[in-house]
Amino acid sequence: MVTADLLFSLVPALPLVGAVLIASARRYLSGTVAGMLATALMVGAFVLTAVAFSTFDPSTGGHTVRVFDWIQITGMDIPFAFRYDALALTMMLLVTGVGSLIHLYSIGYMHNDARASTFFAQLNLFSFAMLLLVMGSNLLITFIGWEGVGLCSYLLIGFWYNVPDYNYAARKAFVMNRIGDVGMVLAMVLLFQQFGTLEYSVILEQADGFSANAPILIAATLMLFVGATGKSAQIPLFTWLPDAMAGPTPVSALIHAATMVTAGIYLVVRCSGLFELVPLTQDVILVIGTATALLAASIGLFQNDIKKVLAYSTVSQLGYMFAALGMGAYSAAMFHVIMHAFFKALLFLGAGSVIHALGGEQDIRKMGGLKGSIKITYVTFLIGTCAIAGLPLLSGFFSKDLILAFAYQRSPVVYAVLVFGALLTTFYMFRLLFLVFFGSYRGKAHPHESPLSMTVPLMVLAALSVVGGVINLPHLFGGHEALKHFLATASSGISNETLHLSVTTEWILMGSTVLLVTSTIAYAYGRFARKAELDGEPETMPLFKRLLAERWRIDPLYAALFERPFGWMSTKLHTVGESRIMIPLTNGVGGAALRIGRVVRRVQTGNASFHLLAMVVGIIAFLFITLLST
Amino acid sequence: MLYLFYLIAAISVISALTVVSAKNPVNSVIALILCFLSIAGHYVLLNAQFLAMVHIIVYTGAIMVLFLFVIMLLNLNRAAEPMKTLGTRVAAVLSGGLFFLTLLAALRNGISVTAANAFDPGVGLVHSVGMSLFSEFLLPFEISSVLFLSAMVGVVMLAKKEKTWTPPVRNAFTEKPLTEHELDAEG
Amino acid sequence: MEQEVITAIRLVPLEHYVILSLLLFSIGIAGVVFRRNTIIILMCLELMFNSVNLLLTAFSAYHSDPRAQVFVFFIMLVAAAEVTVGLAILVMMKRNVDSVDVNQLNRLKW
Numbered sequence: 037m038v039t040a041d042l043l044f045s046l047v048p049a050l051p052l053v054g055a056v057l058i059a060s061a062r063r064y065l066s067g068t069v070a071g072m073l074a075t076a077l078m079v080g081a082f083v084l085t086a087v088a089f090s091t092f093d094p095s096t097g098g099h100t101v102r103v104f105d106w107i108q109i110t111g112m113d114i115p116f117a118f119r120y121d122a123l124a125l126t127m128m129l130l131v132t133g134v135g136s137l138i139h140l141y142s143i144g145y146m147h148n149d150a151r152a153s154t155f156f157a158q159l160n161l162f163s164f165a166m167l168l169l170v171m172g173s174n175l176l177i178t179f180i181g182w183e184g185v186g187l188c189s190y191l192l193i194g195f196w197y198n199v200p201d202y203n204y205a206a207r208k209a210f211v212m213n214r215i216g217d218v219g220m221v222l223a224m225v226l227l228f229q230q231f232g233t234l235e236y237s238v239i240l241e242q243a244d245g246f247s248a249n250a251p252i253l254i255a256a257t258l259m260l261f262v263g264a265t266g267k268s269a270q271i272p273l274f275t276w277l278p279d280a281m282a283g284p285t286p287v288s289a290l291i292h293a294a295t296m297v298t299a300g301i302y303l304v305v306r307c308s309g310l311f312e313l314v315p316l317t318q319d320v321i322l323v324i325g326t327a328t329a330l331l332a333a334s335i336g337l338f339q340n341d342i343k344k345v346l347a348y349s350t351v352s353q354l355g356y357m358f359a360a361l362g363m364g365a366y367s368a369a370m371f372h373v374i375m376h377a378f379f380k381a382l383l384f385l386g387a388g389s390v391i392h393a394l395g396g397e398q399d400i401r402k403m404g405g406l407k408g409s410i411k412i413t414y415v416t417f418l419i420g421t422c423a424i425a426g427l428p429l430l431s432g433f434f435s436k437d438l439i440l441a442f443a444y445q446r447s448p449v450v451y452a453v454l455v456f457g458a459l460l461t462t463f464y465m466f467r468l469l470f471l472v473f474f475g476s477y478r479g480k481a482h483p484h485e486s487p488l489s490m491t492v493p494l495m496v497l498a499a500l501s502v503v504g505g506v507i508n509l510p511h512l513f514g515g516h517e518a519l520k521h522f523l524a525t526a527s528s529g530i531s532n533e534t535l536h537l538s539v540t541t542e543w544i545l546m547g548s549t550v551l552l553v554t555s556t557i558a559y560a561y562g563r564f565a566r567k568a569e570l571d572g573e574p575e576t577m578p579l580f581k582r583l584l585a586e587r588w589r590i591d592p593l594y595a596a597l598f599e600r601p602f603g604w605m606s607t608k609l610h611t612v613g614e615s616r617i618m619i620p621l622t623n624g625v626g627g628a629a630l631r632i633g634r635v636v637r638r639v640q641t642g643n644a645s646f647h648l649l650a651m652v653v654g655i656i657a658f659l660f661i662t663l664l665s666t
Numbered sequence: 667m668l669y670l671f672y673l674i675a676a677i678s679v680i681s682a683l684t685v686v687s688a689k690n691p692v693n694s695v696i697a698l699i700l701c702f703l704s705i706a707g708h709y710v711l712l713n714a715q716f717l718a719m720v721h722i723i724v725y726t727g728a729i730m731v732l733f734l735f736v737i738m739l740l741n742l743n744r745a746a747e748p749m750k751t752l753g754t755r756v757a758a759v760l761s762g763g764l765f766f767l768t769l770l771a772a773l774r775n776g777i778s779v780t781a782a783n784a785f786d787p788g789v790g791l792v793h794s795v796g797m798s799l800f801s802e803f804l805l806p807f808e809i810s811s812v813l814f815l816s817a818m819v820g821v822v823m824l825a826k827k828e829k830t831w832t833p834p835v836r837n838a839f840t841e842k843p844l845t846e847h848e849l850d851a852e853g
Numbered sequence: 854m855e856q857e858v859i860t861a862i863r864l865v866p867l868e869h870y871v872i873l874s875l876l877l878f879s880i881g882i883a884g885v886v887f888r889r890n891t892i893i894i895l896m897c898l899e900l901m902f903n904s905v906n907l908l909l910t911a912f913s914a915y916h917s918d919p920r921a922q923v924f925v926f927f928i929m930l931v932a933a934a935e936v937t938v939g940l941a942i943l944v945m946m947k948r949n950v951d952s953v954d955v956n957q958l959n960r961l962k963w
Contacts, residue, residue, distance in 0.1 A: 642959050643956060644959065645956055648885060649886050652882055652885070656761060660764075660768050667864045679876055682876075682880045685897065686880060686884035686897065691892055694893055698900065702903065708873075708907055712862060721929070724929050725899070725929070729899065732937070733896065733936075736892065736943060740943075740944065742890075742953060748889065749889070758883050759883055761886060762883025762887075763879065763883070765879045766876060766878075770875060779867055785917050789917045789919050790913070795923060795926070798919045798922075799923050802920065802923075810931075814933075817935075820938055821938055824944070824945050825941045825944050
């Protein structure tokens with residue numbers, strides 16, 4: 037193995053070592069020491085990734101690094117191997133980079149928690165699983181990571197396990213993810229049955245021979261997409277993500293905003309060659325992505341929990357990414373993944389800083405006027421909000437604009453819906469900003485600025501949110517779409533995508549979006565900044581607004597559709613199936629054996645002559661049977 | 667020749683039946699000796715002279731004497747044996763009969779045997795059996811001496827008069843054997 | 854001389870010997886089940902041994918193969934050893950339960 041490959045395959049080992057070390061020594065390590073160790077290892081992983089990145093030559097298109105043979109039986113060869121290419125490197129830089137910042141932030145955020153060292157062990161374990169997910173050269177390695185991040189997500193959402201609601205949220209996330217995982221497993225089975233391998237490179241190569249919309253490919257891609265909807269919180273499996281905000285805020289930032297939830301997008305980009313062949317699935321993805329973007333944005337309008345707003349915003353932004361995937365704009369989706377990781381991690385960490393400052397308060401109705409007391413948090417949060425709204429020249433502007441341009445090229449309807457979603461996003465984000473930082477303080481706590489370990493990541497992420505867009509600067513602004521060309525070496529889907537709008541059209545689209553966004557900001561400023569317009573309980577609202585505030589009542593709907601029938605079935609199975617059938621049946625079998633035994637035991641007289649007779653009779657019977665059968 | 671065979675066979679069967687049916691064990695032994703002698707006669711008819719001699723020496727001379735000796739030793743020479751229940755006796759006769767019939771039925775098509783070797787009048791004489799025994803079967807022959815040795819040791823072990831041993835009476839609390847004085851007090 | 858021996862041996866059909874040894878064997882089996890006296894049961898076992906010996910010898914003579922007779926010889930060896938052990942057990946039994954009745958051996962369970 038050459039040096040670069042060795043360094044590359046050592047990247048996931050570092051967080052794994054951290055997880056094992058911290059987990060086994062968690063009783064002896066204070067939270068701060070454990071946090072420093074975990075952060076150091078993540079930074080180490082980031083440095084290794086950077087070295088691997090700098091020595092990587094994109095023109096080769098990447099290669100597979102076989103670490104060891106794993107499953108080798110006849111007709112099945114699944115190595116434990118990593119894919120050393122542009123896509124994996126991009127995701128690894130994102131995971132280790134943003135991950136390091138969030139680890140650093142957690143040292144300050146968790147320093148009062150008694151189980152902080154456990155927290156860092158789980159966080160490191162998550163990073164390991166996430167790295168496996170993005171590095172795996174075959175679906176099975178990805179699947180290990182896929183399940184690993186699901187497990188860590190479950191553990192970290194339920195980190196404060198003495199609150200029953202948090203446990204429920206963790207379980208909900210876990211079950212929802214399992215539904216998606218079934219799709220993933222089915223897709224793996226289908227692909228293996230069809231191609232006899234799970235290696236991405238081989239599958240994509242062989243898939244070229246299939247005609248478009250081949251039934252096997254339709255099934256496989258749809259199943260992969262089901263897996264992606266589970267992990268990336270799309271309709272219909274998105275309800276777990278808002279509840280997942282029960283976890284500590286750094287977890288929300290790392291897992292439920294920046295990295296894990298983008299796994300679905302990564303998977304689709306990784307298999308873009310397959311999805312390219314199935315326009316049907318692409319249409320499904322487009323519809324679901326667009327619908328999710330709009331639905332989640334509409335729910336976000338009237339939420340009062342600072343993290344819930346951000347959570348719905350995340351679902352909505354993920355919807356944008358899937359819409360982009362559905363249009364075949366893979367590079368736009370990946371671009372948005374990275375930009376979103378920057379500004380949404382920033383927003384979550386900012387929210388965490390606000391919550392930290394107010395001693396655990398999350399209701400924005402009890403905030404307000406905080407811009408004076410926590411300045412750094414305010415400035416960075418403002419930058420993040422502007423970035424997600426897509427104000428010109430910030431990171432979100434470029435990525436969202438790229439998606440909107442593709443949408444316009446695809447269909448005016450999609451374009452209109454996505455622009456409307458973007459306006460909703462702008463509205464609720466600025467509502468959040470104004471309610472939290474403007475006006476006068478409505479709570480009772482004494483706000484104080486967070487320690488340096490928390491503000492430094494905020495500042496770094498703010499800087500990235502401002503200048504992040506340069507990595508894929510469009511031609512319009514003098515760039516040459518570096519990210520796209522880099523990723524195109526790894527993904528056939530990206531090298532196929534084309535955007536052929538005239539320069540004038542692009543300017544007009546961009547200008548109109550900016551105009552709409554700024555007027556929305558002005559409207560929000562008028563409603564929330566000067567005189568805070570607070571919402572009461574949903575019961576007092578007009579019908580439509582109440583429906584939005586109650587999240588379209590999707591949770592009660594799911595409860596009525598799935599949980600209650602399931603509960604009814606379980607009860608019936610218990611009262612009828614178990615009590616009336618299974619228990620009498622098993623007891624009957626046991627009782628019958630007992631009764632037969634009571635009779636048959638008399639044969640065992642213990643008398644030697646009787647046994648002798650029995651033996652003779654047996655021999656005669658045996659001989660007789662032999663005689664009959666010859 | 668054939669009549670001779672029938673005569674000896676009749677003696678065999680009748681004496682065997684007597685073994686089973688005689689009330690007195692000594693009569694059984696005498697009948698069995700007669701049966702073995704008739705079987706030795708069959709051996710002679712089959713030209714197995716060596717076997718006939720060994721048979722008479724081993725069975726009639728050693729084994730049956732051993733039987734008689736044990737009967738005398740244990741003083742069993744009385745017809746004191748109670749009979750088994752009627753059902754068991756019927757079952758015994760039935761099972762013997764059925765066994766015979768079953769195996770007889772296996773012969774219903776007769777046995778067609780073609781002699782494996784050319785006829786050799788020397789087979790069964792001391793020379794041929796001895797050649798075979800001390801060349802081909804030398805090792806089993808030697809090992810059988812080990813069998814006899816172990817049988818001998820086992821018999822000595824079994825038949826040795828056991829010393830009767832009664833566990834000493836112990837004090838329930840100190841677990842020490844009681845002294846004679848204490849034993850007297852216990853009565 | 855040779856011809857005489859052949860005719861002498863083969864005058865009696867092989868089936869006769871088979872049936873004779875079957876008969877003896879069946880009598881032995883019936884005796885084992887029929888009697889309660891352990892010493893008679895041992896004697897019936899001897900009877901069965903001998904019926905087998907007779908059968909082997911008969912086939913040996915018909916095939917002109919001395920090896921079967923060596924087998925008979927070994928069976929006699931084993932039978933002799935078996936009888937000594939069996940009689941020793943009988944002596945033990947008599948000493949312990951003061952009886953040679955096979956029905957006394959009724960504790961074969963547990």
